[in-house]
Amino acid sequence: MKQSVRELMGFGDDHVPLLKIAKSQKHQQMPVTFPSRKAAQKTIRARSPLMRDALIHLETNPDVVRIAAYPVRIQYEIADRYSVIASLDHIPQVDVWTRQEQASYFDIIPVCIQQENRWIASRTSKLKKAFWEEYRATYAVLDENSLHIQPRMMNLATIRYHAYRVDEAAVMAVRRALLSVPAQTTVQAITDAAALPDRAHVFYNEDGSVAQCRVLTEVKRTFSAVMWLVVEGELKIDLSGPLSPLSAVSRTTSQIRTDGRAA
Structure with missing residues (x-):
């Protein structure tokens, strides 16, 4: 798809959200700033913690290559049984662009608000039609029922926390280790094959001698x-149970890169 068309859909490199999220929101929602590697501005102002959880899903999905917040303004029609009576504007909370060159738009609305406002279901149906006709894009409403499935949600939060604290030397060592382990393996087997040393904080005396060395055993370089x-899509990990050294890991391709770039 041409870049100009993608920009119209909210995926431009200079995209600015069409809504500015205030410090206080209705329904006691608390805005959250969400750092993102996939957003043009590198941060997204989430309307609520639930929206943040949706962003964790999208940020850790290897098929998603771009995320934009409050990307476009679209019109949809409302009608009575005789004819169209009005056109309303709507700005979705999030849109994503995938490796398959498919755009998808989302609103994140808690279940309780949907139950209190039955008209949301009707609006959702109209927006699905509007987004498809305008952009050939999908639209959906996400809520706790789809986002907070456990242990998947907990695992995705863990993946995001570790994935963005990785170092290139560790990535290179793990890629090399993958050449010596079966295609179906475990985190522990990869850790053993990579044999990465622990990180350490070293403090020196004025004469250059080591005054103190603290090994950071809490930093798991291979795991990260x-x-x-x-997240890059080179490996797939079993999310059916809590992540641990025994979690099953499989390659998604037979070709393993041996460089350490974490682009």
């Missing part, structure tokens, strides 16, 4: 590198 490769 594996999570990065999951």
Whole structure:
């Protein structure tokens, strides 16, 4: 798709959200700033913690290559049983662009608000039609029922936390380790094959001698590198149980890169 068309759909490199989210929101929602590698501005102002959780899903999905907040303004029609009586504007909360060159738009609305406002279901149907006719894009409403399935939600939050704290040397070591383990393996097997040393904080005396060395055993370099490769789509990890060293990992391709770039 041409860049100009993508820009019209909200995916331009200079995209600015059409809505500015205030510090306080209705329904006791608390705005959250969400750092994102896939957004043009590198941060997204989420309307609520539930929207943040939706962004975690999208940020860790290897098929999603671009995320934009409050991207476009679209019109949809409302009618009585005789004819169209009005056109209303709507700005969706999030849109994504995938590797398959498909655009999808989303609103994140808690279940309780949907139940209190039955008209949302009718609006959703109209917006699905409007987005498809205007952009050949899909539209959906996300809520706790689809976002908070456990342990998937907890695992995705863990993946995001570790994936964006990875170092290139660890990525390179893990990619090399993958050449020596079966295509179906575990996090622990990759850790053993990579044999990465722990990080350490070293403090020196004035004469250059080591005054103190603290090994950072809480920093799991291999685990973080594996999570990065999951986000990149090079590996797939079992999300049916809590993530652990015993979690099953499989390659998504027979070709393993041996460079350490974490683009």
